Amino acid sequence: MKPAILTRVRRDATRGVMRTASGLIVVLLGSLSAGCVQVSAPEKPIEINLNINIRQEVVVRLQQDVKNLIENNPGVF
Amino acid sequence: MNRRTRLILAAALGAALLVGGTGVALAFQADASAQLRSSGQAGEQADGYLGLVGSASADIRAQVDAVNIKRRAYYTDLAAKRGAKIEEVAATTACELFRTKVGPGQYYRLPDGVWRQRDSAPIPLPGYCG
Numbered sequence: 236m237k238p239a240i241l242t243r244v245r246r247d248a249t250r251g252v253m254r255t256a257s258g259l260i261v262v263l264l265g266s267l268s269a270g271c272v273q274v275s276a277p278e279k280p281i282e283i284n285l286n287i288n289i290r291q292e293v294v295v296r297l298q299q300d301v302k303n304l305i306e307n308n309p310g311v312f
Numbered sequence: 313m314n315r316r317t318r319l320i321l322a323a324a325l326g327a328a329l330l331v332g333g334t335g336v337a338l339a340f341q342a343d344a345s346a347q348l349r350s351s352g353q354a355g356e357q358a359d360g361y362l363g364l365v366g367s368a369s370a371d372i373r374a375q376v377d378a379v380n381i382k383r384r385a386y387y388t389d390l391a392a393k394r395g396a397k398i399e400e401v402a403a404t405t406a407c408e409l410f411r412t413k414v415g416p417g418q419y420y421r422l423p424d425g426v427w428r429q430r431d432s433a434p435i436p437l438p439g440y441c442g
Contacts (some may be wrong), residue, residue: 271353278358287358287403287423293396297404298442300390304406310344312409 345379346413348372355419355427356409358438361401362386365427398437407441 305312341347345362353368354376361380364373387401394401396441414420414430421427424437 249393265318282366283427285357285359285421285423285439287399289400289403289440291440293400294404294407294440297390297394297396297401298408301401301405301408304386304390305405305412308382308386309346310342311379311386311408312345312405 315352337353338408348375348379349418352419355421356406356414357401357421358403358410358423359405360406360409362403363372363421363427403440407437410441412434 348362349356351372352364353372354362354366361383362376364376366432368376372433383402383405384398387398387405390396391401410420411434414435416430416432419427420430420432420435422436
């Protein structure tokens with residue numbers, strides 16, 4: 236019987252497949268953890284400053300834009 | 313690495329990124345801030361951000377942070393467009409959120425820094441809200 240062509244010509248055929256498979260796993264794990272990092276808490280919390288310093292005319296000027304902003308982004312507001 | 317292996321790797325990378333991206337999108341719910349307000353563990357603040365009422369769980373904290381990061385981005389964007397300060401856009405938004413989004417039984421915090429629970433009456437708005 237003739238030896239199979241892979242075994243005869245490419246003695247490292249199986250090892251090559253294994254390398255590809257382990258490479259795939261590394262890439263998959265890497266990109267999955269990269270996806271998770273995006274939803275984790277920020278390193279520094281946003282500082283809360285409740286000393287509001289704003290004039291009413293500024294509020295009036297921004298009011299319509301702000302209403303649109305809230306309406307267009309229901310998950311965030 | 314031959315051409316075929318490279319192709320397989322590229323395809324796998326693309327698929328993984330797609331799956332990861334979908335997961336991130338799903339993790340942020342369409343009504344995240346409304347759910348946080350009604351949980352009673354987070355409330356609206358006069359500075360335009362969600363705040364933690366009492367000691368909230370790590371999960372709630374992470375969700376509040378995620379919402380606030382997005383808010384900050386929107387405030388920054390609108391402030392640049394209108395030549396206003398980020399804090400001004402944020403405070404104006406807070407006025408509107410107090411008016412329309414905080415329901416009875418939910419928490420809010422005015423510039424005095426005290427958490428209060430809204431009753432059936434509207435929230436007494438700060439003078440600058442107009």
